[in-house]
Amino acid sequence: MALHMLGKDPESPEGKSPTVYYDDATGNYLLQGWKVLDSERLAQMDIPEHETVIEFPRRMMQFFPEVTGGS
Structure with missing residues (x-):
């Protein structure tokens, strides 16, 4: 399994x-x-108890291949 970083928030103060990420083992x-x-x-x-919720800015959608037409 390998995780591939697809992109970080360009507006993050420290770029963190x-x-x-994309997991090539699970897709x-x-x-x-x-x-x-x-x-x-x-x-x-x-x-559910085994899940959590995060907030994710709309500007980050640009990193999903389905949005950009990439793979």
Whole structure:
């Protein structure tokens, strides 16, 4: 398995987050973003115990191959 970094948020102050990764073993994306801690927003979702929610800026969509026409 290898993770491939597809892109980091160009507006991140220190270039650390958010980040899009691709896992070539599973074909899935891994997203690094800001933890959602706002109880009002979390209460509007049905989140299983084994999952979490991150916030991810729209500008990061540019790194998904499906959006750019790449593979």
